[in-house]
Amino acid sequence: MTAYETVIGLEIHVELATKSKIFCSCSTTFGADVNTQGCPVCLGLPGALPVINEKVVEFAAKAGLATNCRVANYCKMDRKNYFYPDLPKAYQISQYDLPICEDGWLDIEADGTGKRVGIIRIHMEEDAGKLTHNDKTGHSYFDVNRCGVPLLEIVTQPHMNSAAEAKAMLENIKEIMETIGVSDCKMEEGSLRCDVNLSVRPIGQEAFGTRTETKNLNSFRSVVNSISFEEKRQIRVLETGGKIIQETRRWDDELGVGYSMRSKENEQDYRYFPEPDLVPIVLPQEKIDALKESLPELPAIRRNRYKTVYGLSDADARQLVFVPAFANFLDEAIAAGATPKAAANFLMVGIPFLLKENNLTENQIPFSPAILAELIALIENNTISSSIGSQVLAELFSQKASPKEIIEAKGWSQVSDTGLISQAVAAAIAENPQSAADYKSGKGQALGFLVGQVMRATGGKANPKMVNEELKKRLS
Amino acid sequence: MQLYEMTALALQKVIKEKQASIPEVVQSQLKRIESTDPKIGAYISTFPEEAMAEAQKQQKILEAGGTLPLLGGLPIAIKDNICTKDMLTTCASKMLYNFCPPYDATVISKLKEAGAIIVGKTNMDEFAMGSSTEHSAFHLTKNPWDTSRVPGGSSGGSAAAVAASLAPLALGSDTGGSIRQPAAFCGVVGLKPTYGTVSRYGLIAYASSLDQIGPFAKDVTDCALLYSVISGPDPKDSTSVMPKPFNQKANLEGNVKGLKIGLAKEYLANGLSFANRQALAKAQAILTEAGAEFVEVSLPLTQYNVPVYYIISCAEASSNLGRYDGIKYGFRAENAESLKDLYEKTRSQGFGAEVQRRILLGTYVLSSGYYDAYYKKALQVRTLVCQDFAAAFTKCNMLLAPTTPNSPWQFGEKSANPVDMYLEDIFTVSTNIAGLPGISVPVAQDETGLPVGLQLIGPAFGEENLFKAAYVLEQKGDRLGLLPRL
Numbered sequence: 001m002t003a004y005e006t007v008i009g010l011e012i013h014v015e016l017a018t019k020s021k022i023f024c025s026c027s028t029t030f031g032a033d034v035n036t037q038g039c040p041v042c043l044g045l046p047g048a049l050p051v052i053n054e055k056v057v058e059f060a061a062k063a064g065l066a067t068n069c070r071v072a073n074y075c076k077m078d079r080k081n082y083f084y085p086d087l088p089k090a091y092q093i094s095q096y097d098l099p100i101c102e103d104g105w106l107d108i109e110a111d112g113t114g115k116r117v118g119i120i121r122i123h124m125e126e127d128a129g130k131l132t133h134n135d136k137t138g139h140s141y142f143d144v145n146r147c148g149v150p151l152l153e154i155v156t157q158p159h160m161n162s163a164a165e166a167k168a169m170l171e172n173i174k175e176i177m178e179t180i181g182v183s184d185c186k187m188e189e190g191s192l193r194c195d196v197n198l199s200v201r202p203i204g205q206e207a208f209g210t211r212t213e214t215k216n217l218n219s220f221r222s223v224v225n226s227i228s229f230e231e232k233r234q235i236r237v238l239e240t241g242g243k244i245i246q247e248t249r250r251w252d253d254e255l256g257v258g259y260s261m262r263s264k265e266n267e268q269d270y271r272y273f274p275e276p277d278l279v280p281i282v283l284p285q286e287k288i289d290a291l292k293e294s295l296p297e298l299p300a301i302r303r304n305r306y307k308t309v310y311g312l313s314d315a316d317a318r319q320l321v322f323v324p325a326f327a328n329f330l331d332e333a334i335a336a337g338a339t340p341k342a343a344a345n346f347l348m349v350g351i352p353f354l355l356k357e358n359n360l361t362e363n364q365i366p367f368s369p370a371i372l373a374e375l376i377a378l379i380e381n382n383t384i385s386s387s388i389g390s391q392v393l394a395e396l397f398s399q400k401a402s403p404k405e406i407i408e409a410k411g412w413s414q415v416s417d418t419g420l421i422s423q424a425v426a427a428a429i430a431e432n433p434q435s436a437a438d439y440k441s442g443k444g445q446a447l448g449f450l451v452g453q454v455m456r457a458t459g460g461k462a463n464p465k466m467v468n469e470e471l472k473k474r475l476s
Numbered sequence: 477m478q479l480y481e482m483t484a485l486a487l488q489k490v491i492k493e494k495q496a497s498i499p500e501v502v503q504s505q506l507k508r509i510e511s512t513d514p515k516i517g518a519y520i521s522t523f524p525e526e527a528m529a530e531a532q533k534q535q536k537i538l539e540a541g542g543t544l545p546l547l548g549g550l551p552i553a554i555k556d557n558i559c560t561k562d563m564l565t566t567c568a569s570k571m572l573y574n575f576c577p578p579y580d581a582t583v584i585s586k587l588k589e590a591g592a593i594i595v596g597k598t599n600m601d602e603f604a605m606g607s608s609t610e611h612s613a614f615h616l617t618k619n620p621w622d623t624s625r626v627p628g629g630s631s632g633g634s635a636a637a638v639a640a641s642l643a644p645l646a647l648g649s650d651t652g653g654s655i656r657q658p659a660a661f662c663g664v665v666g667l668k669p670t671y672g673t674v675s676r677y678g679l680i681a682y683a684s685s686l687d688q689i690g691p692f693a694k695d696v697t698d699c700a701l702l703y704s705v706i707s708g709p710d711p712k713d714s715t716s717v718m719p720k721p722f723n724q725k726a727n728l729e730g731n732v733k734g735l736k737i738g739l740a741k742e743y744l745a746n747g748l749s750f751a752n753r754q755a756l757a758k759a760q761a762i763l764t765e766a767g768a769e770f771v772e773v774s775l776p777l778t779q780y781n782v783p784v785y786y787i788i789s790c791a792e793a794s795s796n797l798g799r800y801d802g803i804k805y806g807f808r809a810e811n812a813e814s815l816k817d818l819y820e821k822t823r824s825q826g827f828g829a830e831v832q833r834r835i836l837l838g839t840y841v842l843s844s845g846y847y848d849a850y851y852k853k854a855l856q857v858r859t860l861v862c863q864d865f866a867a868a869f870t871k872c873n874m875l876l877a878p879t880t881p882n883s884p885w886q887f888g889e890k891s892a893n894p895v896d897m898y899l900e901d902i903f904t905v906s907t908n909i910a911g912l913p914g915i916s917v918p919v920a921q922d923e924t925g926l927p928v929g930l931q932l933i934g935p936a937f938g939e940e941n942l943f944k945a946a947y948v949l950e951q952k953g954d955r956l957g958l959l960p961r962l
Contacts, residue, residue, distance in 0.1 A: 040578065045577065045578070046559065046565070047679055048678070051711065081795050085801075089798065090798025271839065
């Protein structure tokens with residue numbers, strides 16, 4: 001039986017987080033009422049003309065610089081012509097032969113091995129409007145709000161060979177775009193979407209197999225699932241003596257199946273030509289250099305710093321850097337004096353949990369990094385136990401007060417009074433004679449039970465270290 | 477002389493000296509339109525009530541001691557491919573028969589600010605595609621000097637309106653000669669400005685890289701006045717550019733001493749009518765007499781101008797006109813069975829034959845496999861045409877050229893073979909290809925008394941010199957102050 005290799009290239013669409021659209025001053029805010037963000041320009045009314053949003057050019061150049069691309073000093077916009085009701089001008093303003101960024105790469109890691117994935121190009125374009133269909137009435141509705149929202153299309157080399165690698169590449173792109181602040185990359189809102197080009201070939205064969213393109217995948221899960229579906233399908237076709245047809249495919253995430261949309265023969269001729277309503281875009285080298293200078297620390301460098309400077313594990317560094325809001329919070333908390341490991345733990349477990357509980361996003365932690373640093377200090381100097389620390393954290397989500405004020409108001413200060421602890425320990429031993437006997441006969445785990453009893457009796461406030469020592473002393 | 481027959485400058489004086497009120501001026505104009513436009517067909521729509529209301533408003537301001545802006549009280553006609561808020565803007569097409577733009581073109585905002593009073597929207601070749609206004613979906617416009625002949629096109633309505641005293645001023649658009657050629661045919665002055673000096677925002681596009689809005693007037697002075705109002709950079713048009721504002725007054729003292737004027741030998745080749753040759757000789761004599769110096773230059777790519785123009789303009793048009801699909805506004809065909817069917821029926825029924833011809837031609841030259849041979853090649857020739865002009869302008873300040881090879885033709889005379897009509901554009905298209913300014917000014921008449929206009933072509937932003945020389949030609953030519961009998 002032949003062993004096959006999968007070859008994958010991605011086309012990633014990133015919606016840029018500019019305040020206004022690419023060619024007019026309409027707002028880009030997601031979720032606004034239908035048809036409230038439109039004007040003669042994005043509606044494509046006769047006579048209206050586009051004017052490029054400088055911010056889009058800047059964001060596109062930054063995206064290229066952050067992905068090791070060459071940013072062009074001279075590029076232009078082109079028209080891609082096709083008819084569809086969601087495209088008011090019957091052409092999309094995009095870039096054809098002179099994209100703003102070319103020849104980049106990113107290092108990814110998947111299944112424990114690293115590799116470099118090439119980026120062919122990044123270009124700027126406008127999004128189309130949104131159509132919705134009512135199956136009952138047979139009517140279609142058009143929403144102009146998305147028309148002219150700026151997009152980047154990032155086209156990779158066919159350098160990935162597995163779903164895991166494709167996912168890693170997409171994750172890398174997501175964290176970079178978020179880190180440099182050009183996109184919020186919310187897949188559920190469609191601000192990060194991906195087309196997968198995939199072919200298979202017998203291992204050792206140099207020539208590529210015939211590829212298919214699965215369009216518009218909007219979650220990591222659908223990327224992974226559609227890839228495993230499509231590679232299996234193609235291998236099955238070849239194994240049974242069939243031929244792969246070059247075609248565009250669609251993925252049904254609910255059913256977990258892909259299906260053919262149109263074959264290459266039916267593909268449109270887009271009749272690209274230079275957009276005559278816009279002048280070429282000139283980016284002087286000094287401007288490009290200044291943009292490069294302005295880039296924040298990129299994820300790969302940050303991950304490395306978290307490992308070497310903060311002493312975090314590779315997995316922890318990855319998890320934190322993947323969410324720039326958390327990573328920024330971490331850096332600021334550490335700058336305010338927090339111990340890196342302790343701060344990292346809060347940002348990986350307690351804080352994400354509480355954000356979710358409170359329906360908040362990653363950017364909406366309701367207290368400052370300095371507050372987190374204060375909380376950690378209070379745990380580390382034994383003012384409170386770590387379990388009390390978790391309760392203080394929860395309080396920080398519901399009230400505007402410092403950890404100290406919360407502890408005081410709730411009477412949560414850790415008890416380090418020897419007399420009190422001694423009394424509670426004596427009571428616990430008296431109430432649980434069997435456990436005491438077990439410990440004495442060498443069953444070490446009985447001690448944990450007794451510690452728990454003391455902690456419960458003191459409302460979690462007893463200093464656990466002192467409780468431990470007192471128990472050992474009395475039971476020895 | 478009737479109020480409606482006066483030039484803009486004369487009307488300004490009349491209003492200023494209180495010999496007539498603004499409502500009287502506008503009323504006179506509206507009555508003239510009512511009585512005479514049925515013979516000419518210059519307008520697609522008129523706005524008598526709105527115009528009178530505006531006239532009365534301005535008169536009140538004037539009587540309250542306010543000062544009138546530059547074009548205060550002056551009636552103006554607007555080509556029907558320039559968007560006017562809440563006023564029908566049809567492009568003389570069935571496709572936009574009911575289209576009322578929700579916004580004003582930049583030139584319209586400027587005119588309104590300057591006090592001009594829009595009396596109507598003028599007829600044109602559908603989507604500005606044509607040289608005779610015969611391609612209007614609505615009606616013919618007749619040449620006021622001989623109503624059996626065409627007024628030229630595509631801005632035939634605007635040129636005829638000014639010639640027939642249906643408006644002292646008008647705006648047109650020029651993509652390949654659409655201002656200058658009808659100006660020449662109707663015996664009025666028309667300027668195609670340097671590409672970028674007049675905002676295209678709100679001009680319904682035919683060919684974006686060639687289109688330019690420009691003024692029509694009864695004489696050179698009025699033409700310069702209107703250009704001074706509509707020109708200037710516009711942040712809404714990325715292709716707009718104007719290094720310094722145009723000052724119309726500084727350019728009309730008629731001094732052409734020391735100016736070097738080029739004559740391109742390729743323009744004097746066969747195919748130029750006798751009347752045009754005579755007019756050229758006359759103009760050369762006038763300008764020489766006034767102190768200008770003539771030099772011979774060469775524009776060797778002249779024979780490629782028309783094909784290059786039709787490839788580029790049709791390519792852009794095929795894309796620009798894609799939006800008329802029956803989905804959002806304008807005409808929608810009935811009984812469509814599918815989306816594709818709706819597109820096909822709407823576009824087949826909504827566009828006239830000439831528009832469909834140019835869309836097909838443009839689609840073809842942009843198609844994969846043909847792009848390099850046609851569109852790309854045309855762009856390369858375009859670069860060379862610009863270089864030819866640049867070389868010529870190292871030897872002279874401007875060129876004197878015919879506007880048209882022939883006099884206005886009879887209706888239907890050139891309809892059988894579209895290429896016959898395309899070839900009439902030979903002297904006008906190259907300025908659009910190179911983005912240069914050109915002005916057509918009436919100089920003489922042909923054997924039958926029809927006006928003959930000549931063209932002055934300048935380097936980019938060379939309008940000042942063009943107006944100087946045009947003024948001399950007008951003052952010393954045979955056509956000053958002549959009005960058709962209607």
